[in-house]
Every structure is written in structure tokens, then in C-alpha cells.
Amino acid sequence: MSLRLSTVILPYLRWHEGGRTTWQRAEQLGFHTAYTYDHLSWRTFRDGPWYGAVPTLTAAAAVTEQLRLGTLVTSPNFRHPVTLAKELISLDDISGGRVTLGVGAGGTGFDATVLGQEPWTPRERADRFAEFVPLLDRLLREDSVSFEGDYYSAHEARNIPGCVQRPRLPFAVAATGPRGMKLAARHGQAWVTTGDPKLFETGTPEQSVQAVRGQIEKLADAAAQIGRDAAGIDKVLLTGFTPDRGRPLESLGAFVDFAGRHAELGFTEIVIHWPIPDSDFAADEKVFERIAMEALAQLS
Template identity: 50%
Template sequence: MVAVGVVLLPQDRWSRAKDRWRQAEEWGFDHAWTYDHLAWRTLADGPWFATVPLLAAAAAVTERIALGTFVASPNFRHPVPFAKDVLGLDDVAGGRFLLGLGAGGEGFDASVTGPAWSRGERTRRYEEFVVLLDRLLTQPATEFTGEFYEAHDARMIPGTIARPRTPFVMAAAGPRTMSLAARYGQGWVTYGPSFDSEGVDDDPHAAQERWWAGLADVSDQMDAAEAAAERDGSTLPRLRRYLSLDGAPVFSLTSLDLALEGVERAAGLGFTDVVVHWPRPDGIYAGSESVLEGLAERLPALQAMPVAQR
């Protein structure tokens, strides 16, 4: 069965945004997400609200839909106070919160609080961030001293409603982070392969096909990481696999046909969950909300679609 989610960027004042979060639930989407950034790419000079209060507000006006970060990173967060935020979001959401996690990129967030870290340091911080968050969210008090982070008698009482803790949906694009996701994640999320966008406007179909071919390779790499994690004799459950259809060169909601094709192809590659972005009036993710509404009308059929076994 395929689960379908939608990302709502944190750009609108709550007086307007609350209706969209409610609408996502009423339409039947399985999960709804927002970015966890201080500002983002071409939208850095526009409105951009904080993630945690937004998700808490969304949790308070919804009842069923899962809610999550797409994705949080160590770029500007410390595991101890962030674990408290996660504990609070889990509580307000009644256990519906999904913690999307990633290593962080090289954009605005990477340097706004100080000099940007090297790629190697970001990866090591991500590893330690995940390990410490896992401990914080699974025990009432934590002692930890690592390369980057410390926690001394860090209390997380009464613990999360979700058991054994809030699910981790982990971004991973290379062997080291895929191994981390296989060991600590309940889900893996990807935007698919990255490549030079030159020629996309001239031949968007060819660019799309190139992306899908690369995505199949990335999925194979995650298969290998999961298999390696099982070799230690553990019985880790299979990860749910989340695909942002908007990692592709062409915005998924350019047309309803393209969106439906994307969900079907994702399921054929073993993705249990697909995510699209709520269309914006211009710029990145520009499109018509009528296409999103059309996708919502097809949700029952999509959610009944079988997922290929990997």
C-alpha cells in the first residue's frame, strides 16, 4: 500500500496556513510535512516561520494525519533541547509526529550561526546527532560525551507517546549515512539522484528518465545497506521508503498525469511513501492547486496500489 504526503512550506501566517493543514487531512493525505530551516534558497528574502511551533499548531487543528520535519539537521540544532521539542511535538500530536532527519546542506543554515562545517564534519555530526537523539528519546535520563555533543543528566520525562520513541525518517545518500539509516531509522527518505540540470528545459522527458534510472541505483544501494545491517544477527524491520517526487527535474504537480505516473513508478521501485509539495504561485514548486486537489481525489486508488517487494 502506498502512503501519500504533502509538504507545506512555512511561509504563510498561521491565520492562512491552518486551513491548508486541515485541508491536507480532510483530503486524505497520509502525512504532511514542513521544512526545518532558518531560511531557504531562493525564498531566503521572503517570509519563513519556525518549524516547531508551526507543527505544534498543525497538530492542534488535526486529528489523524501524521506530521513531520522534512528534514531537521544538526546545522543549527543541539540534540538535547531539540529532543525536548520532539517530546513536546509527539505529545501535542498524540504520537503522530515523524522526525525527519538529515545531515544538513551547504545553504543558508550552514553558516548563519558560525562558519560552515566541512562535508566530513557534517556527516560525523549527523551520526552523533542521531545516536544521542535515540538515547535521549528512549530513556528518562542520559549521560553522553561525544566529539561534538554532550548531555549530562538530560531528562526526557515522561517519554514519547510513540513507542519505543518517535520514528526517525532519515535522509541518506551515501554508504555511511545509508548504514546509519539502516541501523537507527524507521524510514529512509530521498530526493533521488543529483545531477547537472543543464538541458532540462530543452528535453525535460530525457532528464526525468535519467533521474528515474539514477533513483533505481540509489534504491539498490539502500537495499545493500539494509542487508548489511541485518548481518549482525539483528531482526531490524524493513524501513519504510519515502520519496520526494520533487527531487525530479520536473515538478511533480506540473500535471495530474505526471503526479500519478510518479506515484506508480515509485511504488514499482519499492517506495512505500511518496511526497509532493503544495504548489506555490510562482518560483520553485510553482503550479496549480487544482492539480493537488485532483491528486487528492485519486488518493483511495493510490493508497491501495501494491508496492514492489525489494
């Protein structure tokens, strides 16, 4: 698989004050996919503008033609598989079959408590995720689904006519633990990682490379257990959360070096954050655009 370059556009801009033109520019620059975060608020952006993922992606679908669109990532924190499936089928139709669902178990941020519940333990998140993904898989494939689980239920949920993409739109499953890896191996057309979070503050880039190599090996083991070849699973790295932080976007050469090291590990897609001034994702826009237009040619 050749390396693809994608971006993630945080939904903080008003649509008519930079939002629309940003998504259109992502298509002009040739990105494979433009993702957005599916949170109700997020970290340092909590007290500023922040818009919903599905309406944003729907608007982006209406003003682009070739660019793939997706979440990075949706989680059970405030989503239910039945209502999410209906929204995804609608979005897949509006976009003409250009949607990828990035999906993960969720974390302990604002989304974990915004509905009034206590944050779930890591085990509770894993338990819910293990039920959420297979049910969502069925809802996107089948015309009518009934299901009674420990956490989620569906009673004759209708999803006609289903996805434009068949048998359903692709899942990119974010996972690092053994149970999540099994879900990625069974249900994922792609697997997503941000690296090892334990290394973010004090680790080195070299340690990070070793850590993600280990993650890829665990994915391969999980796939082998069900008779699947992990070589057929796309491997996606969401940048900005490894010890390198924003350094790969400091120059074209720095990015080519970073992306090359990870392509050698087996990654098939690198995702970079669209620059946001005065934030953790600040970057020189001219350098960013040069990376978008020139980096892959230097890696081929």
C-alpha cells in the same frame, strides 16, 4: 507496503492568514503526513516570511486530528540533540503521537552559516550526523542520558515521560552516501531521498529512476550488513528535485505515471509540495487536490 501520499507545506504563511486553513485542508484531502521544512530561511524564500518548524507543527497538531506531522528535514546545522529531543517529546505529546522526525546531515545553505560558523565540509557534516542521530535516538528512548562525544554532549539529560509513540517517535533518515545509509539502516523507520542532485539540471527522468534504484540497493546492502531486512524500512521520495521537476503535478495522469514508476522501485511514500504561487513550487491547486483525492485509487 501500499503507497502513501503525503505533502510538504512550507512555513511561509502567517498562521491566521492561510497557515491554519492549509494544514486543515491537508487533513481533509486525506494526505498521510504533512511535513514542513526545518530551516531558519531557505533559498528564494530568504527575504520573505518564514516561520519555525516546531511551533508550526505544534499549531498544526492543535487543529488536526488524524494527519501525521513531521519535519523534512531537521539537521545538525542549528540543532542540538538535547534541546531537540525535549521539543520533539512535547510535540509528540501534544499531537497524540502523530509525529515523524525527518532528519538529515544538512547542507551548505543559509542554515550552515547563520550561527556565525564556517560551513562544514561534507566529511564534517557526516561526522556530526553520525553522532547526532544515535544520541537523539537515546534521548528519545531513555529517561536520563549522559554522553560525551566529539561534537555533542549530554549530562544527565532528563526526558520523562518520553514519547507517546514507543519506544520513540519514528525517524525518516535522509541519506545517499554510505555513512548516511548505515544510519538509516540502523536507526530509521523510513529512508528519504530527493533523487540524485547531480541529475537535476541535465539528467533525464529515466536516468533519475536508475539512480534512485541504485540508492535503494545501497540501503538494502547497509541493512543486510546489520542483519536487517530493508523491506521493513519505508522509502520516501520528496518530489520536486528530480529532472521531472514539477511535471508530475501538471495532471492527474502525469502524477499517476510518475508515482507508479517509483512505486515499482519500492517506494512506499511520495511527498508533493503544497502549491506556492510564483515560486519553484507553483502548481494548479485544482489539479493538486485532484491528485490528493484520486491518485492512490488509480495506483492500487
